[in-house]
Amino acid sequence: MKAKEFDQAFDEGLDSIDEHIDWSSAQRPGLETRRINIDFPEWMIAALDREASRLGIARQAVVKTWLAERLDQGKRG
Template sequence: MKTEDFDKAFDEGSELIDDVVQWDKGHRPDLDTKRVNIDFPIWMINALDKEAARLGVTRQAIVKTWMAEKLDQTRR
């Protein structure tokens, strides 16, 4: 199947894709996690906690989201 045909089938929600894609062999690379320790100044922790509370999420979620956004920007 040509790329254009695949893209069109995907956009249309066609089940033809199931004949082409080996879903059981697919994986998302580099999603393993590794624990790291980072020392932040108290003012930064307080700011992170305030933003996390405002959004109703954890401090870790804020840090992960902001880090991912920044890394995404630097790759462009």
């Protein structure tokens, strides 16, 4: 399948593109994860937990979302 045909099939949402991709080895460049440890004071953890509960998401998701928003602002500013 040529790139132009592949792009058209993808844009049209056709399932036939799956046969041309090895999804088991697919990668998202720049989005690989690495584990880090951060120590927070108790009051921050409590505040994060309250916000996570309010949003119905995990504490880690709150931290990731807030950091991503702040870093994105830094790129624009």
